[in-house]
Amino acid sequence: MRAVLCKQYGPPESLLFEEIPSPTAGPGEVVVSVKAASVNFPDVLIIQNKYQFKPPLPFTPGSELAGIVKAVGAGVSAFKPGDKVIAFTTYGAFAEEVKTEATRLLPLPDKMSFEAGAAFLLTYATSDHALRDRGALRPGETLMVLGAAGGVGVAAIEIGKALGARVIACASSEDKLAVCREHGADATINYAKEDLREQIKALTGGKGVDVVYDSVGGPYSEPAFRSLAWRGRLLVVGFAAGEIPKLPLNLALLKGASVVGVFWGDFVRREPKEFAASVRQLGQWYAEGKLRPHVSQTFPLEKAADALKLMAARQVKGKVVLTVG
Secondary structure (H helix, E strand, C coil): CCCECCCCCHHHHHHHEEEECCCCCCCCCCEEEEEEEEEEEHHHHHHCCCCCCCCCEEECCCEEEEEEEEEECCCCCCCCCCCCCEEECCCCEECCCCEEEHHHHCCCCCCCCCCHHHHHHHHHHHHHHHHHHCCCCCCCCCCEEEEECCCHHHHHHHHHHHCCCCEEEECHHHHHHHHHHHCCCCCEEEEECCCCCHHHHHHHHHCEEEEEECCCHHHHHHHHHHHHEEEEEEEEEECCCCCCCCCCCCHHHHHHCCCECCCCHHHHCHHHHHHHHHHHHHHHHCCCCCCCCCCCEEEEEHHHHHHHHHHHHHCCCCCEEECCC
16 A cells, blocks of 8 residues: 655655555454545644654654545454544554554544545544533633634634634634635634734624634734633644743733643543543534535645645645545
8 A cells, every 4th residue: 555654754845655565453453445634733743753742753644534444353343344434543644544443433424525524523523622621612602713714723613603602713814714704703803914902802892702712822822812801711722833822821810711721632532431422512513514624625645745735834724635546
């Protein structure tokens, strides 16, 4: 089979596309024939040795895929060859075949394409964990989403609306904000051209927002934190801007506010029952038409480096997906 390989840490163009042996399922494992794999920001970090998880070299990047079960190992009863599935893998997804633990698989929902399936779990499950579990977002509250046109941002907009919140989407260009409005944003802010704090004041009548979904970091976190209402919550989801910000903690005291960490990967590992409940809720919302994964571009598997370059340059709207075959 063919796979994308990281043999030395570096930028996307350092990746190779080579023939490697097909995997064999061991006890508790499943081999999946990959039909689509999505590109996520951690994939950009992991090939540069900048991510918290560091697989040994050489490795295949890619953390999310959809495909068809090819083979199952001993002790696997929940899946069988021919089943359509979604899998989350941390790494390994940018290949024609992937071996992973059966516990990392979920059935592909009815009427969901492989491309949408590959773009669904990580972004929507991260945003659901962030907004419902960590942020306790309630109907009638106001949610501000930074980096709102990205994969987790679009998911946060849709989940925020499903929960009955008013959603203010923030992004760096008008074409990105158009995507946000297509997915339900009530108001938008171009933080590359507009003063974030002043716009929030105007949009909330000076009250501020109840929850900030921050997957960007950098220069936007502090003005967003300053824009929180009383008892507001800043959700720390990621640092796509590259810089980990430092926040003046006296603001938390003055606003009765919270800075809340969101680490979906460890949530899945530590709280499997709660994760399963989250997946059930997401499946219900998808069936009701409330969640619509936004796949803006597809690339063939051998063009994975081009897709990762777009992600690194923050030029992706929604999700970019690699297709196989």
